[in-house]
Amino acid sequence: MFDPINKAENVTQIITRDDLRKYYRFRAARFYGGIATADCVGCCLQCIFCWSWREVMNPNAYGHYYAPRDVARRLALIARKKRFKNIRISGNEPTLAREHLLKVLAMVPSDMLFILETNGILIGHDRTYAEDLSRFKNLYVRVSIKGTNEEEFSGLTGAQPQGFGLQLKALENLRRAAVKTHPAVMVSFSTPDNVDALRKQLIQIDNDYSDVEIEELTLYGDVEKRLEKTSVTYRTADQTQRK
């Protein structure tokens, strides 16, 4: 098991050069009704269900370095061409290169909504990160919680169990800094009782968090093969819909 904060520091060394960060793709995506997407390289977790596992496990081997201005320009170009109102950094974990991310946010068009999808670890670790993000009024943060408790978190991500609390702390820090935020949780590995227990914890942070977004597993790429090598039980989005 690894410390996700140490891992974030180590991976950041690989994926940044001054204020440049590695990305492996720029694309238009269908989510959120259409969103311009920059797929970054590097994460502080190793989720067994991750669809961009290659880049997570080997950040040295993938991507090229881009300046914040270049990333903002590419996102805006895709969005304008496709008439999208939404833009995001996805792929791996956008919060790893903090200065780079803040510069991208300062450079994207203010009439577009930037959706920050994060595992929340670094925002939970340092409350000033949430305060920095609060400067951007066209920002919406989606904190994707891995598992419903410490044990599940650790089993799913390979990180030390205490990391689970950092995700909840991120929601607290973002709420305190008045950043528009909502939690999402991957439930495909959890019992309904554990999901209910998490919901109760979220309500204690903010009543609005009772409306947690439910994420379910989709077997993209080699995810199924990877899961077969573990002892975890799961159900996919398809299986839930068939019930």
Ligand code: SF4
């Ligand atoms: S936090 Fe996201 S990018 Fe990182 S390993 Fe997990 S699913 Fe993949």
